[in-house]
Amino acid sequence: MTASTDAFPEGGATSPRAGGDADRERLRRWRMVLGGPAEDACGRLSGGDAAMDGALAALYDGDGDGTGGSSRRSAGLGGSAPRVARWLGDIRQYFPSTVVQVMQADAIERLNLTRLLLEPEMLAAVEPDVHLVGTLLSLNRVMPDQTKEAARQVVRRVVEELERRIAQQTRAAVTGALNRATRINRPRHADIDWDRTIRANLKHYQQEHRTVIPERLVGYGRRTTAVQRDVVLCVDQSGSMAASVVYSGVFAAVLASMRSLRTSLVVFDTAVVDLTDQLSDPVEVLFGTQLGGGTDINRAIGYSQQLITRPRDSIFVLISDLYEGGVREQMLRRVAEMTAAGVQVVVLLALSDEGAPAYDRANAAALAALGVPAFACTPDAFPDLMAAAIERRDLVAFAERFADR
Structure with missing residues (x-):
């Protein structure tokens, strides 16, 4: 994981080499990024920092088999659904949602957690996103019946968020394009596009009458429910x-x-x-x-x-x-x-x-x-x-x- 130190909130690390608050904070952040091997150089973590470090170690320490291969840490996810569920809750507490989604995707790939996603309690713990939906859809054929409803709820949350994001913009863009594509020059009164008509006839402005006398009307095709x-x-x-x-x-x-x-x-x-x-x-x-x-x-x-x-x-x-x-x-x-x-x-x-x-x-x-x-x-x-x-x-x-x- 390539981690930004900005992902870590302020906390505490003790180090005999730290000479001031700024130095301590810098060492703490490097310790969070580098993991256990940097403990001698950067200091030992405590409190929330230690818990956050454990969540990172469970995923990124070791050889990716879920056991946490570091000799300095005993963390790991293994194949235990309860432990994974707790870990998912921890990372949602410690990290912003964008980081959580990256860590979830890494966990599925590195620790082979796909099988555990077939369990309803696991689905209740994850942070829904497009990539998780893709993983669930790929499991659709092997998903047990008791899991499908939980999976549908996860998918529905993502779909509803996507619809809020794209629906209005899509309808506005498509409707505008259809209107522009069906403009005619002999519109009925109700179909006149007055803004474009005035712009097209500004050269015919009559000073004495202080108005525009349009020679050409610009409008839309007759409003219809027909498929265009x-x-x-x-x-x-x-x-x-x-x-x-x-x-x-x-x-x-x-x-x-x-x-x-x-x-x-x-x-x-x-x-x-x-x-x-x-x-x-x-x-x-x-x-x-x-x-x-x-x-x-x-x-x-x-x-x-x-x-x-x-x-x-x-x-x-x-x-x-x-x-x-x-x-x-x-x-x-x-x-x-x-x-x-x-x-x-x-x-x-x-x-x-x-x-x-x-x-x-x-x-x-x-x-x-x-x-x-x-x-x-x-x-x-x-x-x-x-x-x-x-x-x-x-x-x-x-x-x-x-x-x-």
Whole structure:
């Protein structure tokens, strides 16, 4: 663990070498970072500092088998569910939530705690986040019935937080893009966009009447509940795409709640599953996924093509790292067919906050040659991306701007 000394609150450490408060605090922080081997140089911890140090030692001391291999410490998590549950409670007491989430993820990986997550009391102790949801979804097939309800509660807490974060921005961006895409120059009175009409006719301002005489009206198309765009989200559910699957499921549910869009959600590995009928409940959507397995992008695109009945009013979003286990040439041919028919095709290598993903560069380059850029996108930027796709803006330019951020 690469720890920042800012993660540790002020406390106490005793050292004969410490000459003042500032020196003592500096030695204390170095002792917390370096662990037991630094005790002779930095001093012994006491009180809350010692307890915090024990929580760190249980995870990061030793060889990662959960036994705590340091000769100076007896801490360790082992395979004991009660001990792990207490440890999870301790780290939530000692560290901010962002640090807790990192330590939980490290514990799952280093100490092989996946099995313990199948126990309800463990799920009650963890700090929910997107990565934990991904882990739970990967365990869905082996999760006992008595654990599933606790797991659903954890997933629901994360989903509700994500919806609060993204729903308003997504609806505003999409609605604005649809309005701009349907502007007409002969609107009915109720549909006039007065702000744009005045701006477009400022040159016709009449001084004597102190008003603008518009020669051209700018407005929106007739307000209607008719579907204006079809959106197909096609999501790779291989193990490396866990965070993207979580965000995609939540975004799909938000888009499906908008009457102006007809939204479909397709997830795939070597098989294809259509989860569109579950979009009213994003938790059910996520539990309908099966993280792990191989990848057949070609088959998924082939299924998605059947859902597209209005090519020029359709947006196809493929979210995948592009490691194709199916027929590569046919996959590229299908993408070319869709773009030629007028479908706005978007390829995202990841939809997450995890930074630059690993992906198949040869396939990404082949798609770019077809005029379809492949790039990673954060959840905060996804609403603007959808707006750009609805307005049929240059997605190559969008990808370049996003890469420069």
